[in-house]
Amino acid sequence: DGGITQSPKYLFRKEGQNVTLSCEQNLNHDAMYWYRQDPGQGLRLIYYSQIVNDFQKGDIAEGYSVSREKKESFPLTVTSAQKNPTAFYLCASSIRQVNGLYNEQFFGPGTRLTVL
Amino acid sequence: GENVEQHPSTLSVQEGDSAVIKCTYSDSASNYFPWYKQELGKGPQLIIDIRSNVGEKKDQRIAVTLNKTAKHFSLHITETQPEDSAVYFCAASRRGAQKLVFGQGTRLTINP
Numbered sequence: 617d618g619g620i621t622q623s624p625k626y627l628f629r630k631e632g633q634n635v636t637l638s639c640e641q642n643l644n645h646d647a648m649y650w651y652r653q654d655p656g657q658g659l660r661l662i663y664y665s666q667i668v669n670d671f672q673k674g675d676i677a678e679g680y681s682v683s684r685e686k687k688e689s690f691p692l693t694v695t696s697a698q699k700n701p702t703a704f705y706l707c708a709s710s711i712r713q714v715n716g717l718y719n720e721q722f723f724g725p726g727t728r729l730t731v732l
Numbered sequence: 733g734e735n736v737e738q739h740p741s742t743l744s745v746q747e748g749d750s751a752v753i754k755c756t757y758s759d760s761a762s763n764y765f766p767w768y769k770q771e772l773g774k775g776p777q778l779i780i781d782i783r784s785n786v787g788e789k790k791d792q793r794i795a796v797t798l799n800k801t802a803k804h805f806s807l808h809i810t811e812t813q814p815e816d817s818a819v820y821f822c823a824a825s826r827r828g829a830q831k832l833v834f835g836q837g838t839r840l841t842i843n844p
Contacts, residue, residue: 620775649831656741658821658834659776666830674831706775713830720766721832723775 619643620724622707627729629701637692637727639707646712648690649721652676653704662705665690666712694729701731734759736824738835746843751812753838755822756804762824765805766832767796770819779820780807809840817842 620641629635639648647666651659661674665684679698684690690709694701705728708721735758745751757765763784768776782789782796782805789796793812798805809816819839823832 647830656836658736658738658836660834661831664831672830708775713828720778720781723768723777725775726773 620707620709620722622705622724622727625725625727627727629729629731631731632696634693634695635701635729637694637705637707637729639690639692639724641688641690641707641709641722641724643709643722644687645709645722646687647710648684649708649710650674650680650682650690650692651706651708653706653726659706662692701729704728734762734824734826734829734833736822736833736835738822738838740838741836742839742841744841744843745812747812747814749812751807751809751816751840751842753807753820753822753840754804755806755824755835756802757824757833758803759824759826760800760803761826762803763827764825765796765798766823767794767807768821768823770821770837772818776821812842814842814844816840 623638649664650662660676662680663682665671681693706726707724710719710721738755766781769779770776780796793810795808819837821837822835825832
């Protein structure tokens with residue numbers, strides 16, 4: 617069964633603690649993305665990676681960190697430096713662009729993080 | 733950078749009627765425009781997309797139109813059904829940008 621998995625579905629943490637959100641895909645996609653979704657807002661890009669061992673900051677990278685050691689995995693760490701971390705986090709993947717043509721992003725089910 | 737505006741933020745229609753959601757974009761170099769549907773507590777799913785070399789694309793009850801001159805594109809859902817109730821997002825990307833820019837979303841409610 618191919619797809620993207622995110623775990624856990626719900627996550628609670630105390631203020632000041634770092635927390636890592638998991639994202640795994642078995643679609644053999646090169647590119648992976650992390651988005652943050654807040655109520656009434658669109659998806660905002662946190663980080664993205666086009667290839668293993670390489671990643672770029674998105675629009676709201678402050679307070680977050682990522683790694684891309686394996687093609688199928690792209691974990692996101694929400695650090696204590698993130699001022700307002702409570703949100704719904706979505707991971708996505710896509711095949712790499714060819715000739716600059718964009719391709720569909722496939723999304724995981726999301727992780728809802730609540731910082732108490 | 734690219735900016736995508738989406739309207740309306742909420743839309744309520746009677747079952748069987750049509751629904752239209754509109755988006756405008758700022759970057760004239762944008763050439764890919766997908767629409768995603770997000771059901772409660774789930775990740776978004778692509779329902780239709782269009783590239784800048786065509787003006788319209790249809791898939792059963794769903795269609796997307798693109799006006800490159802005016803820099804806007806629209807989602808049209810005909811013969812709406814209760815299962816169409818969800819949040820819909822438009823997005824845009826330009827050639828080589830490697831990322832999508834999303835609109836703010838439209839919560840569509842189909843009233844039986």
